[in-house]
Amino acid sequence: IATEPYFHRIPREETRYRWPSEAGQVGVPFQLADIRSTVALEVRGIAVQEEVEATYRDVDQWRGEFRRPVRVVPAVAVNVEPQLTVLPASRASEPLSFSVRLIAEEPGGIAGSLRFDVPEGWRVEPDSVPIRFASAGEELVREFTIHPPAEVDQERFVVQAVFIDESGRRFDRGYSLVDYEHIHPRPLFRSATIDVQALDAELPENLRVGYIASTGDPVPATLAELGVDVVLLTPDDLASAPLDDFDAIVVGIRAYEGRPDLVAHNQRLLDYVAEGGTAIVQYNQYQYTTPGLAPYPIEMARPHDRITDHTAEVTLLDPQHRVFTTPNRITDADFEGWIQERGLYFLNSWDDRYSPLMEMADPGEDPKRGGLVIAEYGEGTYVYTGLALFRQLPAGVPGAYRLFANLLALGAE
Numbered sequence: 545i546a547t548e549p550y551f552h553r554i555p556r557e558e559t560r561y562r563w564p565s566e567a568g569q570v571g572v573p574f575q576l577a578d579i580r581s582t583v584a585l586e587v588r589g590i591a592v593q594e595e596v597e598a599t600y601r602d603v604d605q606w607r608g609e610f611r612r613p614v615r616v617v618p619a620v621a622v623n624v625e626p627q628l629t630v631l632p633a634s635r636a637s638e639p640l641s642f643s644v645r646l647i648a649e650e651p652g653g654i655a656g657s658l659r660f661d662v663p664e665g666w667r668v669e670p671d672s673v674p675i676r677f678a679s680a681g682e683e684l685v686r687e688f689t690i691h692p693p694a695e696v697d698q699e700r701f702v703v704q705a706v707f708i709d710e711s712g713r714r715f716d717r718g719y720s721l722v723d724y725e726h727i728h729p730r731p732l733f734r735s736a737t738i739d740v741q742a743l744d745a746e747l748p749e750n751l752r753v754g755y756i757a758s759t760g761d762p763v764p765a766t767l768a769e770l771g772v773d774v775v776l777l778t779p780d781d782l783a784s785a786p787l788d789d790f791d792a793i794v795v796g797i798r799a800y801e802g803r804p805d806l807v808a809h810n811q812r813l814l815d816y817v818a819e820g821g822t823a824i825v826q827y828n829q830y831q832y833t834t835p836g837l838a839p840y841p842i843e844m845a846r847p848h849d850r851i852t853d854h855t856a857e858v859t860l861l862d863p864q865h866r867v868f869t870t871p872n873r874i875t876d877a878d879f880e881g882w883i884q885e886r887g888l889y890f891l892n893s894w895d896d897r898y899s900p901l902m903e904m905a906d907p908g909e910d911p912k913r914g915g916l917v918i919a920e921y922g923e924g925t926y927v928y929t930g931l932a933l934f935r936q937l938p939a940g941v942p943g944a945y946r947l948f949a950n951l952l953a954l955g956a957e
Contacts, residue, residue: 546719547615548733550575574730579614615731619654620677620707621647622736623718628940630769631692631742639669640690642738644705645718648677656709658686663701665693675707690740698744698942705736741940746871747771747949748956754790756782758802763794763826766937770945772952779805782812792822792955797934800831810837818922822955827889827930838928839921840895849912850930851886851904858886859903859911867901867918867950874950878943887931890914898928925954 550569551561569576577597585592599611623645631640648654655676660668669689690703706716716736723729752773755764764774775790782805787793793816799806806813817823817839825832833844858879860868868874879886886904891914894900900913916929929951936944 545616546618546733547578547613547731548575549730552733574728577613578616613728617649617719617731618715618717619648619650619709619713620656620715621649621718622658622705622707622715623647623720624705624736624738626738627734628739628741628938630766630940630945631696631740632745632747632770632945633698633743634747635771636692636696636742637694640692640740641687642690642703643685643687644736645683645685646675646677646707647683647718649680650677651680653678653680653682654709656707658705658707660688661704661706662690663703666701666703667691668703690738692740692742696742698742700940701740701742703738703740705738739940741942743770743942743945744872745770745942745946745949748791748871748953751791751952751956752789753952753955754781754787754793755796756793756799756803756806757796758799761796761799761934762938763796763934766945767794767948767952770949779803782806782809787812787816788819788821790816790821790955792824792952794952795823795825795828797826798828800828800834800837807831807834807837814839814921817924817926820923822925822927822952824927824929824951824954826934827887827932829889832889839926840897840919842891842895842898842928843893844889844914845892848888849890849892849914850888851890851906851912851915853906854882854885856886856904856906861901861903861913862899865901865918866954867916867947870950871953872946872950874943874947878946880943881941882932882936882944883939883941884935885932887915887929890930891917891928895919927951927954 551563554562556562563570579598581596583594583596598614600614601609601611603609625643629640644658658673658675660671662668669691673686704716706714708714717733718736719731719733721729721731747770754775754777756777757764764776768774793813813823830844833842890912894917898917898919901916901918903911903913904915905911915931919926933944933948
């Protein structure tokens with residue numbers, strides 16, 4: 545059995561870990577070392593027993609002596625990228641590209657073939673590739689193309705990569721090593737599967753979106769998968785480039801904290817809206833409530849309003865609003881399958897010129913309406929949303945894509 549936290553060996557039930565009853569180490573932080581010995585001493589009649597983990601010791605020119613734990617790893621690790629991709633209905637017939645990285649650990653080398661399990665009606669090109677490793681430590685990357693059928697329902701499909709050696713052993717998992725100076729290195733395993741989420745999401749054609757991203761924002765890449773032409777706006781762009789070429793400009797998560805150039809040139813964003821543009825501001829922290837950043841006064845509570853129950857009921861305050869009708873009709877089904885939370889940093893109060901569009905509540909708490917508000921400003925449209933779309937889009941939640949598509953479509957009218 546490969547070195548792996550015992551509580552990762554059985555899939556979680558949502559946020560609850562499960563583990564085999566025979567593990568013998570339930571409740572300990574990590575599994576016991578794979579190779580260890582017990583030292584027993586008697587000192588002045590007192591018995592002392594200590595269990596010692598086997599480690600590999602080496603010397604680094606800069607760090608000096610260091611020790612590494614002995615790990616059990618698969619003979620071949622199989623890693624796939626991307627691990628999840630979306631397939632909008634408008635692009636259902638387009639092929640999808642992905643890569644497989646193999647890492648050999650068999651001391652004398654290993655040979656076999658890389659193959660794929662795909663849903664009925666799907667195919668992978670090439671569907672099988674012969675592989676031969678001469679020694680441990682070798683790795684290689686192969687590129688592949690998934691061809692889905694012309695029509696697929698809105699559901700999640702799984703493509704499985706598997707390496708089968710000449711003796712018939714199957715290897716269908718890879719891992720990454722979580723390794724920092726201040727912690728014990730731990731392997732994080734995952735199945736060599738690609739989840740393909742088919743989406744029934746419509747989007748206006750030739751939509752061009754400017755995106756003001758801060759550090760670690762996953763949203764631009766997911767919007768590009770939806771078919772949006774996303775342009776990442778630089779500090780120079782915000783300072784002087786024309787903005788009226790964009791159908792919409794999206795402000796990324798915490799950009800008012802991580803992009804001082806956005807704060808410095810925020811008036812250009814407001815001018816863009818006033819002249820007929822559409823701005824969509826995603827969740828930002830308290831800096832965002834500084835007077836003058838939003839077009840009209842806003843406030844956030846301290847601590848901020850949020851909805852931590854990702855299954856909380858969502859009420860559409862105006863179901864016929866264009867945010868919920870064009871081009872995708874938003875219903876209760878679009879709020880199914882969300883992960884971790886509904887949203888955070890909701891507005892607590894706002895100028896009357898904003899219109900709240902949703903209401904939701906955590907169990908036992910008062911309803912919150914500040915998760916999605918919209919206002920007309922000059923000739924354009926301004927939106928603030930604290931919905932956790934930045935979590936839902938990378939997770940492939942269909943309703944989040946459909947709702948974001950509708951927000952972007954505000955700029956296409």
